[in-house]
Amino acid sequence: MDEDRAVVLSRLARGVADRRADAPLSERLAAVCAEILEAEGAALTIGFDEQSRLTVVAADEASARLAQLQDVIGEGPVPDAYREGRPVDGDLESRTRWPVLAEAARGELGPLRILAVPMRPGGRMMGALTVHHTGSYPRHFDLRRAQYLADAVGAALLRDPEWETDEQGSxxxxxxxxxxxxxxxxxxxxxxxxxxxxxxxxxxxxxxxxxxxxxxxxxxxxxxxxxxxxxxxxxx
Missing domain, CATH: 1.10.10.10 (Winged helix-like DNA-binding domain superfamily/Winged helix DNA-binding domain)
Structure with a gap:
């Protein structure tokens, strides 16, 4: 394992452990992802294909609203990440790539930059990590680090008993x-x-x-x- 990946995984484990143990794992993971990537917010979407995807947690109100709009409109970085199988980013200032999403969210949420990174532990798509920033990315932002983080979060969720059943409450x-x-x-x-x-x-x-x-x-x-x-x- 290279040094950068080891640092990312160490920060993820430490950040999850430092938060309230009674909080759902998904909530703790989303909060730590936002912290590691120096983002204003984060959301986790789970599902092995676009039609079954479900945003299971949003760390802030803006992330929750972005998730709802993408779910309803079917347009945005998360749907594109599922279709393309790669990280997708863009901003709400542009009306060219996601015109309906931009029109619906720009006035309400402001000039956010959004990044959706596929979660694919073991190589199979099983969800997406979405983060948003105000303005440009932080100076030390590294897309490879974001991909390491997304894959690690996906692996953690696959091993969480919460995802092993469809019983009421899941x-x-x-x-x-x-x-x-x-x-x-x-x-x-x-x-x-x-x-x-x-x-x-x-x-x-x-x-x-x-x-x-x-x-x-x-x-x-x-x-x-x-x-x-x-x-x-x-x-x-």
Whole structure:
């Protein structure tokens, strides 16, 4: 193991140990990642593919909002990191790469620079570490170090018993309503799963709420996509 990687892993272990032992491991890992990378905030997304990804923890309000917008819009560094399998960065000042995300978040969150790094312990994509900075990266920022850190965090989460079950209370359980609602939209409209999820995301975006909120409306039958006319109005 090279010296830089050893230093990163040592700082990660020390930082996790120094925080409250009763706090979930994911929360401690996110906080330490922000500290090591000198970022204003961090978030951890878990999932072996883009459709199943779930942001399980955000260390600050800005990270939580960025995660929600990317989840709903399907645009941003995290979706791109999943598609491309490499670190992806950009800023909210640019309207060229992620125009919808920039429009939705720039006024609310300011000129943030965002970096999403794939977590791929053992070579398999299983999530992403996202950090954000105000302005440019710190002078000593090292992308290779960020990748070491993301892979180490992924390995730690894979070994955390919290991820071994889908029982109620696990973070995976919070994604279940989205899967169930997607199935109901498929049945309502006779479309494929990707299109059904896209409709859920579009509806969440227009209502300015998270995917889970729209999913719950579908599951409670408050929202039925077969009863929405082509202008977007729900039939009475």
């Amino acid at each position: 973070p995976w359980a919070s994604r279940a309503p989205v899967y169930q609602a997607t199935g109901m939209v498929i049945a309502q409209l006779g479309i494929g799963p990707d299109d059904a999820l896209a409709l859920l995301r579009a509806h969440a975006y227009t209502q300015d709420v998270g995917l889970n909120a729209i999913a719950e409306r579908v599951l409670s039958r408050e929202l039925d996509f077969s009863q929405i006319d082509i202008s977007g109005n729900e039939d009475s």
